[in-house]
Amino acid sequence: MLFNRRQTTIILLPFTAIILSIIASSYFKFKPALSSAEQDISKFSYKKIAVIHKQPVTVTALKSPIDLPVTAQKDFPKVQLSEVFPREMKGRKVVLIFITENRKMAIINDIVVKEGDTIDNGKVKKIERNRVLIKDKEGEEWIKIEQ
Numbered sequence: 001m002l003f004n005r006r007q008t009t010i011i012l013l014p015f016t017a018i019i020l021s022i023i024a025s026s027y028f029k030f031k032p033a034l035s036s037a038e039q040d041i042s043k044f045s046y047k048k049i050a051v052i053h054k055q056p057v058t059v060t061a062l063k064s065p066i067d068l069p070v071t072a073q074k075d076f077p078k079v080q081l082s083e084v085f086p087r088e089m090k091g092r093k094v095v096l097i098f099i100t101e102n103r104k105m106a107i108i109n110d111i112v113v114k115e116g117d118t119i120d121n122g123k124v125k126k127i128e129r130n131r132v133l134i135k136d137k138e139g140e141e142w143i144k145i146e147q
Helices: 005-027 036-042 070-074
Strands: 094-099 104-108 111-114 122-127 131-136 139-144
Touching: 094 131, 104 122, 104 131, 111 122
Parallel strands: none
Antiparallel strands: 094 104, 104 111, 122 131, 131 139
């Protein structure tokens, strides 16, 4: 079977491209793919390492990696903080009362409420011009607006 000139060129083209790329790459100096440390690791062989059989050791005490000053442990009070600084009972404070024909609203402890809303386990029963009635389990409490 005889090939014409075009078919011969197409068949020989990959071989000539490979030869030309090898010649062209020989003119350029490339860095090695691995660094010297990586080359040392790649040459590692576990057969060269001698295995040392270790004996179990009993540890009696471990030292903490964190150095705590001794004075820091002594500075804690012997009395509970709740006895030294008792919590103040947070009272309800009315800051603003807003009354129109259709609405009655108030701001109690920075919360906007209207009649019928619940705040601090108590229900807002009535809002008047200068006071608010709150009813809870303990009873009723009138809270006057702060001046």
